[in-house]
Amino acid sequence: xTEPLLHAGTARPGDAGEEADPDVEHxxxxxxxxxxxxxGRPLFWVASAIILVLLVMAVFPSLFTAVDPRAADLAGSGxxxxxxxxxxxxxxxxxxxxxxxxGAGPTLAVGVLATxxxxxxxxxxxxxxxxxxxWPDSLLSRFAEVFAGxxxxxxxxxxxxxxxxxxxxxxxxxxxxxxxATIVVLSWPMAMRIMRAATITARDQDYVRAxxxxxxxxxxxxxRHILPNTLAxxxxxxxxxxxxxxxxxxxxxxxxxxxxxxxxxxxxxxxESQDRVAQIPHAILFPAGFLVVTxxxxxMLGDAVRDALDPRGR
Amino acid sequence: MGRYTLRRLLQLVPVFLGTTFIVYALVxxxxxxPFAGKCGQRECSPAYIATMTERYNLDDNILVQYLKYLGALxxxxxxxxxxxxxxxxxxxxxxxxxxxxALVALLIEAxxxxxxxxxxxxxxxxxxxxxxxxxxxxxxxxxxxxTGLVLKQVLGVELGIIRTSVxxxxxxxxxxxPGFVLGSLSMAYVxxxxxxxxxxxxxxDFVRTAVAKGLTHRRVVGVHMLRNxxxxxxxxxxxxxxxxxxxxxxxxxxxxxxxIGGLVFRGILQQDTATVVGIxxxxxxxxxxxxxxxxxxxxxxxxxxxxx
Numbered sequence: 021x022t023e024p025l026l027h028a029g030t031a032r033p034g035d036a037g038e039e040a041d042p043d044v045e046h047x048x049x050x051x052x053x054x055x056x057x058x059x060g061r062p063l064f065w066v067a068s069a070i071i072l073v074l075l076v077m078a079v080f081p082s083l084f085t086a087v088d089p090r091a092a093d094l095a096g097s098g099x100x101x102x103x104x105x106x107x108x109x110x111x112x113x114x115x116x117x118x119x120x121x122x123g124a125g126p127t128l129a130v131g132v133l134a135t136x137x138x139x140x141x142x143x144x145x146x147x148x149x150x151x152x153x154x155w156p157d158s159l160l161s162r163f164a165e166v167f168a169g170x171x172x173x174x175x176x177x178x179x180x181x182x183x184x185x186x187x188x189x190x191x192x193x194x195x196x197x198x199x200x201a202t203i204v205v206l207s208w209p210m211a212m213r214i215m216r217a218a219t220i221t222a223r224d225q226d227y228v229r230a231x232x233x234x235x236x237x238x239x240x241x242x243x244r245h246i247l248p249n250t251l252a253x254x255x256x257x258x259x260x261x262x263x264x265x266x267x268x269x270x271x272x273x274x275x276x277x278x279x280x281x282x283x284x285x286x287x288x289x290x291x292e293s294q295d296r297v298a299q300i301p302h303a304i305l306f307p308a309g310f311l312v313v314t315x316x317x318x319x320m321l322g323d324a325v326r327d328a329l330d331p332r333g334r
Numbered sequence: 335m336g337r338y339t340l341r342r343l344l345q346l347v348p349v350f351l352g353t354t355f356i357v358y359a360l361v362x363x364x365x366x367x368p369f370a371g372k373c374g375q376r377e378c379s380p381a382y383i384a385t386m387t388e389r390y391n392l393d394d395n396i397l398v399q400y401l402k403y404l405g406a407l408x409x410x411x412x413x414x415x416x417x418x419x420x421x422x423x424x425x426x427x428x429x430x431x432x433x434x435x436a437l438v439a440l441l442i443e444a445x446x447x448x449x450x451x452x453x454x455x456x457x458x459x460x461x462x463x464x465x466x467x468x469x470x471x472x473x474x475x476x477x478x479x480x481t482g483l484v485l486k487q488v489l490g491v492e493l494g495i496i497r498t499s500v501x502x503x504x505x506x507x508x509x510x511x512p513g514f515v516l517g518s519l520s521m522a523y524v525x526x527x528x529x530x531x532x533x534x535x536x537x538x539d540f541v542r543t544a545v546a547k548g549l550t551h552r553r554v555v556g557v558h559m560l561r562n563x564x565x566x567x568x569x570x571x572x573x574x575x576x577x578x579x580x581x582x583x584x585x586x587x588x589x590x591x592x593x594i595g596g597l598v599f600r601g602i603l604q605q606d607t608a609t610v611v612g613i614x615x616x617x618x619x620x621x622x623x624x625x626x627x628x629x630x631x632x633x634x635x636x637x638x639x640x641x642x
Contacts, residue, residue: 162345166352169618171580174598178614181602182360267477271584274479275599290479297483298491308480316475323471 050252057328064324070317077124087118089284101302110289110303111296119284120310126192126285127314130199131266137204138265139258142211147250149212150219151242161216164209173271175206180277192283199278203265214257218250225249256326263318270311286311339630346622351404357614358400361607362390389414390608403611412612421612424597429616431504432593435585436578438506438513443521444571448564450521451528455536455563456555466525473522482515482588499590509591516585520574527570531563538562565635569628576624580617 058064077084087105093113101108107117145164149157167175179202184190190198222228223246231245272278273287280288286307293303386392390413391399406413412421454466489511490498500508535541536559544558583595590596594613601609 162348162352165345165349166356169349169353169622170357171577171617171621173583174580174614174617177583177599177602178357178360178610263475267475270477271479274477275584275587290483294483297487301487304483308484311477312472312475312480315477316471319471319475 054252054328058324061324061327063320064328067317067320067324070313071321074124074128074314074317077121078128079125081122081125084121085115085118087115089114089119089122090282091115107306108300108302110293111300116289116303116306119289120286120307122284123286123289123307123310124314126196126279126283127266127269127287127311130196130203130269130279130285131262131318133196133200134203134207134265134269135258135262137200138207138211138261139254141204142208142213143215143254145208146212146215146217147219147242147247150216151223151246157216160212164212167206168209170206172206172268173275176202176268176272177275177277179205180272184277195279195283199269199272202272203268207261207265211254211257211261214253215250218253219246222246222249252329256322256329259325260319260322263315263322266311266318267315286314338633342626342629346626350618350622353618354404354611354615355400357618358403358611359396361610362396362399386416407615412615413608415606415608421609424609425594425613425616428592428594428597431591432579432582432586432595434504434506435509435513435516435582435591435593436575438509439517439520439578440571440575442510442514443517443524443574447521447524448528448567450525451567452532452555452560454525455529455532458533463529466529470522470525473518476518478515478519479584479588481518482512482585485511485515486588500592502592504591512585512589512591515588516578516582520570520578524567524570527567528563531566532559535559535563565632568635569632572628572631573625576621576628579620579624 091114093109096105096109096113097111099105099109099113105115105117107115107120110116110119145160149160170178180198184195184198228241228245231241236245269278269285270287270290273280273285274291274294276291278287279285281292289307290304290311293300293307297304391402394402403413410422412425414420415424450466450470454463457463486496486498489495496511497508500512540562541554541559544554549558580594582591582593583599585591586593586595587599594617598610598613598617600606601613
């Protein structure tokens with residue numbers, strides 16, 4: 021996974037022959053090579069288009085619907101899709117379409133924040149452990165193993181029920197913060213492991229020794245010379261993980277311990293309607309559809325980014 | 335090899351202590367009043383509180399409590415629930431079901447995943463390859479509970495082929511669909527791993543030698559390539575078995591399977607702390623040992639890997 025990094029800044033003779041665009045006279049560095057490969061993949065454009073629509077949906081839900089997602093009309097409980105409510109109504113008579121649109125915000129917020137947190141925490145720990153070596157490295161690694169030893173769903177349940185006992189009502193932002201923190205705490209060891217391995221490879225490269233020999237300080241060596249060359253594997257991990265974290269949020273909400281009413285998210289919608297799946301199937305199938313398409317888009321993007329940054333795996 | 339095993343075993347000890355202590359502290363130490371809601375609408379009687387405080391050493395500080403629990407654990411005593419049932423007997427009834435489910439899932443994901451990976455890896459780019467890539471993409475994107483709910487609805491409620499609720503002592507046939515649901519995500523990873531591994535090995539010298547010797551295509555693929563390509567797949571399956579035996583909470587919930595996942599989930603909702611701690615301790619041990627076995631298996635399967 022770290023091998024391509026060694027070629028950073030140089031053209032790869034083997035690849036350039038096969039893949040070079042005839043219009044490009046000077047094969048660029050690692051990142052522009054990757055961007056060129058990425059541009060050529062339809063999968064990347066499909067995924068990006070879906071994600072763009074989802075982002076607009078998350079930031080401006082009122083562009084897509086004028087209906088209040090929390091307005092309940094018990095007379096229309098379980099109504100099938102029709103002109104009045106395009107995707108039908110749930111048990112409480114709430115518009116499934118409006119709820120699905122408004123659900124994009126919290127769902128994506130959890131996914132993005134959890135990814136940022138995991139990558140920042142894991143990458144810092146990995147950089148520190150990998151560069152410093154010795155006892156801080158051992159300590160950090162053992163510490164990470166403790167958290168990696170907890171199975172994800174089990175750990176999530178234990179943490180969330182402790183800080184948020186069943187039956188307690190809590191506010192929207194606190195719920196989101198709790199779920200994000202839980203995912204970060206349980207996932208950072210993986211990001212750290214990737215970053216640590218990349219850092220150890222980069223640490224003994226000639227350019228790092230050169231920088232050190234020129235008198236660069238420790239911080240400068242780590243952030244200006246090592247970090248840019250260890251970013252690629254972490255970036256790949258982050259894109260794929262974003263999709264996985266959105267699924268994880270839905271799973272926790274499905275178990276009734278993640279997000280819950282008043283927050284509207286797809287996991288919450290699925291959790292609320294699972295008991296009535298036989299009577300009101302559309303209340304569960306449509307949010308599940310939104311969820312699957314979203315995760316699919318991020319996994320596709322992750323696949324495309326990985327193929328672009330690490331062409332050996334194709 | 336022996337020294338490596340010993341070192342890894344010793345490394346497991348702090349991880350085990352750390353993980354179990356975190357869980358112990360979370361479920362016991364952080365609740366303000368462990369007796370809240372334990373006795374219905376009324377306050378608990380002083381006699382009950384005294385008995386429970388003594389049983390769980392609640393008067394000690396959390397570290398001492400944990401050490402006492404650990405001491406009992408080393409003699410095989412998993413403790414008792416609030417109602418006095420032995421946690422170990424709860425585990426003994428629930429765990430066989432979970433193991434059976436994990437084995438079914440592992441079998442399904444290994445057979446389908448490896449076959450799909452071989453077909454797409456050997457044929458190379460083409461329709462089958464794209465089909466496998468797209469379907470693995472879909473499997474990876476489907477959260478387990480969505481697959482479970484949809485299959486339960488379609489196969490169980492609408493077509494009536496399977497029972498929506500698995501019986502108490504399920505046969506392997508009853509666990510076929512739940513096993514498929516549980517293993518579906520890993521199935522996609524197995525297929526991709528097998529494919530990547532085959533494609534990488536296809537250019538290896540030993541394959542060229544085998545072809546040059548005049549061996550049939552079937553023999554080159556089936557004996558020379560597969561045996562080398564399956565090493566990462568086998569280790570993945572090993573790690574996955576460890577994860578499956580500990581993490582079937584969602585699948586067991588969807589299909590009402592009376593396994594360890596359902597037990598721990600009910601334990602948490604009913605705040606039956608002793609059950610939760612007991613099961614988590616057990617699952618952490620299973621998970622750590624599975625990972626250790628996989629690491630050792632690597633050395634057995636691939637003698638090029640040397641430990642020192």
